[in-house]
Amino acid sequence: MKIKSLNFKTMKSIKFYAMAVISIAMLASCSKDNDDKDTDPVEDEEAITKLVLTFTNQNDAADTVVLTWDDANGDEVIDANEKTIVGEFNTGGVYDAVLELFNKDEDFLDEDILANQASIDAHFFVYATSLEFTMARAADDSARSDNNKLGVKTTWTAGATAATGDISVQLFHQSPTVSDSDGFGTAAGTDTDIDISFDVEIQ
């Protein structure tokens, strides 16, 4: 009988402790994490919301072609009305091109790609066109540790034939092998962060 009553008491105290632990746990966790007013939307830190590719004729600073995509509605989709193309290329013209990338007000290129050598090494721009262009990466373009140039600053020479076509830009992230030998660049890999094309004209 003695043993029994002892067990019963132990039982009772264990029940008490269990209930105490439960009530505390309940109290602690019922404090709402998602208070509707305090929660803010998350702005994507790595989103590219604006891309500007500016071509300037080496012999005529007034002869420019500016290709812009600006994600006005913030949905990451390249809507047709978000692309603007200002200017045309002149046959035989030699153009210096500079690429700029933004995440809203932040300079994405500076902060996320050109920030340090490791970041430069993790990226590579590849260009393509259906028009008659030759292309080279500029001498002052950032260089990767594997001696391939990143492709932010480039030089484009328009051919002799007038035509309409497109220019496309791709940004590869952590591509296993890249090459800048033909200027436009080639990259293996399956992780692209930018893949956009613009309709342009050589006249």
Add this chain to the structure above:
Amino acid sequence: MKNICLILFVLCSGFIYSQNCKNIFIGEVIDFHDKKPLINATIKLIGTNKITIADEKGKFTFKDLCDNTYTVEVSHIGCETKQIIITINGDTFSKIDLEHHAEELDEVLVSDNFIKKETKTSQETVLKYETLARYSNLSLGDALKEVPGVSSINTGNTIVKPMINGMHSSRILILNNGVRLQDQEWGIEHAPNIDINSANQISVIKGSGALAYGGDAIGGVVIINPNRIIRKDTLYGRSILGAQTNGKGYNVSSTLNKNYKSGWFAQLQGSYKKNGDFKAPDYNLTNTGLDTKGITARFGKNKFQSGFEIYYSYLNNEIGILRSAHIGNIKNLATSINAPRPIIIDDFSYDINNPKQKVTHHLSKASYYKRFKNFGKVDVQYDYQNNHRFEFDIRRGGRSGIPAIDLKLQTHTLSVNGKKDNNLERKYNFGLLARYQNHFANPDTGVRRLIPDYDKYDFGAYTTTEWEINDNLIADAGLRYDFSRIDALKFYRTSDWEGRGYDALFPDLVIEVLRNQVRTIPDLQFHNFSGALGIKYSFNNNNYILGNYSLSSRAPNASELFSDGVHHSAARIEVGDLRIDSERSNRISGTYGYSNSNLNLQVESYYNKINDFIYIVPSPLGIVPLIRGPFPIWEYIQTDAHFFGVDMSANYQITPYWKANHKSSFIKAYDTKANLPLIDIPAFTTLNGITYSNTNWHNFNATIQSEWTLEQNEFPTEFNYTVPIANEDDIYVDLSPPAGYHLMHFKSEITLPVFKQASLNIQFSVDNVFNTNYRNYLNRLRFFADDIGRNFRLQLQLNY
């Protein structure tokens, strides 16, 4: 010496109280659960030579007793012997209850080979510890494939989600020691947070027959139970040490149990697993390492009349995802599918880099039960779970240490269950459940929330009955009602909110308009009814049939309602739909079983019709050009679907040493509205093996197993894409199933006695003996790499 003292003591006490020794003690021995007399119970007065037997009314009489306290020992065949203390003061009457049906009332462990089924008429298969121990280095999903009709949907080899008759994730309910697992099971790459080493027995129930656990188990129920409690003074345990060549993996696991005759028990279990990069026959699968730690502790008291348990388990998984599976857009997916080898192959490493998952799961519970005379048992349980999931992605600018996904799910559940079993031929169960859940998506990730913050409230009530109509026929039936409410806070992009027409449908949900986004508070409620009806008829000792009908209803999960974002390894945008309502399944099944001393055969068939079946399909919006490149949009829709199939298993003892086994499963599933085959349905699979065993050679046995999976020839080819590329050829993305495959496996074991009461079990096995290249349709990394190649495994298990 001791005996002499005892005799002296008895003599002395007799002398002291000798003044009145003419008392009569009349007693009655009755069965605890139904108050019936226990005829022929033996009643002993300890310390005297008095002994008697209860008559046909359970009554007994002792004469010539002195005023004193006596220890009375009552025993009866099949009952636990009981000692009680009786004070005799004049003529005395006392009722003594014993439990004669403890076995039927599921309270005691009868033998080591005892299998406790959870249901009587459902298609249930029980996996015992001996089987589970072979999967010590693997996962729950791998072990469950022992059950015919159970397959898995994988992301690589370490994220393995069980699939029952073609259904997975929220359609499968997993119970770990009586606690329904709440671990963000909606995600296809979210494996159940269970350490297989903590399980002692697992029941797999196809369909939703087990209503006590939930009414939404359209696919099935998996019940994981730890060791059953033995009521005797004992200390025992086991330790497992394993190693494997593929992935250079190793695993350790230990369990220690302490039990007392008084019913007190304690158990401690821990395990650790690690492997580096796995290897396909031709190349390393870079970044497929795994690191798992698990601890389980429980203690309590288990007596027939009452008991309690405190249980805690912790699991921490760090899982690498194949590096080459991180891709940019749908063009990249096409490149991966067409490439003969993965894009990134590095040397072997134990390092787990991004992309990876890191998930911790805490589960704690406290339960108490009490048994009432002539009624049954009532138990109360509270449990709390904390599931915290981090997913690390390939990021830039020093963000690789910041998770891209950081979701925390906390769940509190309070439940009360009653079991009325004073009539063993007609048992009733009933219960109530209340649950509160909080989901929190940490905004510090710098990535838009994939799943929003929400609070969820559930309430459930059920009743079931089990009726033994005669010796051959058992019937059961049940009803259940579930209410659930989700109160969420979600930011929609204004373009999406308007694009989906929500601005017209749900204008009241918007509480604030921000630049490009709207703040909304969806508050959704679901009422669901479910029911089940089943019979088991045994023709004789060899043949039986089961028939079952079940209605189950499942409310949509958070992913189906709210998903909103890019799914990287699938290269698609996944979009939930606020308008999604519950899906309802009507499942009928029939089973035939045959067994004699040589042959064991079971054929299970089913037909499952699901109205408003929720699944994700390519959206009519097609492919959208994101800045990252083109992405197809997939969206959750509701349709009508049906699933049907047959699962079969057979074991045949050819000679005393040779045994053959067979398992196969056949399933078909269609979207009946769109008239399309459903995606991700397992193809016909058959497993056939032959085992040699010889108990004289230290229980040696060796098995050669063939695993043959056919190509899935029914695939909705409409789900493939053609991606138009300006001024170039279109890119065709072919998601069709890979070819079928045939694998051979070998396993063997021997059990050696090592020292007193301890044995050492040694297992050696080879998976994929011929190092066959293959891709599994239900492995989501099949687009990127072959499955793993040959693997030698050695496992030592010490039982003590």
